Amino acid sequence: MTTWINVAKLEEFPADTRRIINVDGQAIIIFNLAGHFYAIEDRCSHDDSPLHEGELEGDEIICPWHGARFCLKTGEVTEPPAYEDIQTFPVRIENGLVQVKID
Ligand code: FES
Numbered sequence: 001m002t003t004w005i006n007v008a009k010l011e012e013f014p015a016d017t018r019r020i021i022n023v024d025g026q027a028i029i030i031f032n033l034a035g036h037f038y039a040i041e042d043r044c045s046h047d048d049s050p051l052h053e054g055e056l057e058g059d060e061i062i063c064p065w066h067g068a069r070f071c072l073k074t075g076e077v078t079e080p081p082a083y084e085d086i087q088t089f090p091v092r093i094e095n096g097l098v099q100v101k102i103d
Helices: none
Strands: 003-009 017-023 026-033 036-041 055-057 060-062 069-071 077-079 091-094 097-102
Touching: 003 017, 003 091, 026 097, 036 091
Parallel strands: none
Antiparallel strands: 003 097, 017 026, 026 036, 055 060, 060 069, 069 077, 091 097
């Protein structure tokens, strides 16, 4: 079943910050990049390590463990040692709330 999960009030989620939520045991990172929102799973496909402390470079996150990179928009891996893409989630603004869609 598809569900939209509330992440935060839009006014409390400033540009260039991130939030982490946990839905049924799955951690998801939501980013506000200059007013555009993206969500990815908090798991590097190289070694299943968390990505949430990774630095951003443009629209890519760099895994803090071994340096793999992923596109926040598509989940596509852009630099090894990871070779598998990661999951992304749709994000919307509804009634002043940032929401992420979980299937
Ligand atoms: S765990 Fe992310 S690059 Fe190794």
